[in-house]
Amino acid sequence: MKTLSTSPSAAAPAPVSWLGTPARRLWLLLALALLASLYFMTSQVQAEWSFVLPLRGKKLATMWTVAFAIGVSTVLFQTVTNNRILTPAVMGFDALFQLIQSVLAFTLGVAAMQIPELSRFGMNVGLMVLLSTSLFVWLFRGQASNLHLLLLVGIVAGIFFRSLNNFVWRVMDPNEFTVLQDRLFANFNTVSLPLLLLSLPAIALVGIWVWRQRHMLDVLALGRDVAVNLGVNYQRAVMGVLVVVAILVSISTALVGPVTFFGLLVSNMAYQLMHSHQHRYTLAGSVLLGGLLLVGGQMVLERLFGFNTSLSIVVEFLGGLTFIYLLVRKAKG
Numbered sequence: 001m002k003t004l005s006t007s008p009s010a011a012a013p014a015p016v017s018w019l020g021t022p023a024r025r026l027w028l029l030l031a032l033a034l035l036a037s038l039y040f041m042t043s044q045v046q047a048e049w050s051f052v053l054p055l056r057g058k059k060l061a062t063m064w065t066v067a068f069a070i071g072v073s074t075v076l077f078q079t080v081t082n083n084r085i086l087t088p089a090v091m092g093f094d095a096l097f098q099l100i101q102s103v104l105a106f107t108l109g110v111a112a113m114q115i116p117e118l119s120r121f122g123m124n125v126g127l128m129v130l131l132s133t134s135l136f137v138w139l140f141r142g143q144a145s146n147l148h149l150l151l152l153v154g155i156v157a158g159i160f161f162r163s164l165n166n167f168v169w170r171v172m173d174p175n176e177f178t179v180l181q182d183r184l185f186a187n188f189n190t191v192s193l194p195l196l197l198l199s200l201p202a203i204a205l206v207g208i209w210v211w212r213q214r215h216m217l218d219v220l221a222l223g224r225d226v227a228v229n230l231g232v233n234y235q236r237a238v239m240g241v242l243v244v245v246a247i248l249v250s251i252s253t254a255l256v257g258p259v260t261f262f263g264l265l266v267s268n269m270a271y272q273l274m275h276s277h278q279h280r281y282t283l284a285g286s287v288l289l290g291g292l293l294l295v296g297g298q299m300v301l302e303r304l305f306g307f308n309t310s311l312s313i314v315v316e317f318l319g320g321l322t323f324i325y326l327l328v329r330k331a332k333g
Helices: 022-042 049-081 093-114 117-139 147-171 174-181 193-212 214-220 224-229 234-256 262-274 279-304 311-332
Strands: none
Touching: 022 049, 022 262, 022 279, 049 147, 049 193, 049 214, 049 234, 049 262, 049 279, 093 117, 093 147, 093 174, 093 234, 117 147, 117 193, 117 234, 193 214, 193 234, 193 279, 214 224, 214 234, 214 279, 224 234, 262 279, 262 311, 279 311
16 A cells, blocks of 8 residues: 655655656746736736736735745755654744734733834744744753654643633633734735835845755755764754744744645645655745745635635645645555
């Protein structure tokens, strides 16, 4: 019986021979992404171009920023954990973001909604990066470093944050809770341009660092013992990757809201399509597939369904199905 391993370094499924090499598949994805983006910007324009282009351009840049942050962070996290089912969400980032919003709404009331968006964005990103980095340093220092203990503490912290969040919701004024709900779901349509311009340089710097580390990531995917024997400073390398994951997830969550299963969906699609363990292919493939899904999904929702549902709901539904599919296949294996 054919089995599916959760390890990124395990044997991959049969190659997609009709698409040739991974590089050729990557170029095909890039061409599709450019065509989809061009069609999104220029199709069914019924107003002045001076109004349509900035509006659609901001939305398009937001979707590609989120695709990059979620796709890259998920592949990196699965590399260091050596597991294709785990995502950064297991560390409780989405629960921490929701708790911050809930505590602000409960303590400040209506005044919380009047906090300048740049201050709120900086506070969300700063708190999530600070807390997660402190956790990594605390649990991953010294010779007793243990990645499994780190994951376990992350899961417990996520449960603790969700429990506190539920408590805050129960004692909150119903009117304040109604306003708060809008910030607890991912939204790609109302992102502020200053927030996007602030996120892009940070994302670009992180992207440059990740690309320069792509060969080291290939070695990390082989496991701790092999990486150490090949001369990699394992503890330092994993710490660096986890901090980068925290930065990417924090920026994405603070920008559009929590997206739990999207990373799982695009990373596993990239593994299947690229059929390569080299991160230059899987990282780029996950970003392009993520952008294609978001842009294509947004066009379908806008042009065919007239905004009758949210893109994040559809993405989470497909990601959830992927998660169940992977669990079932692993159980059969």
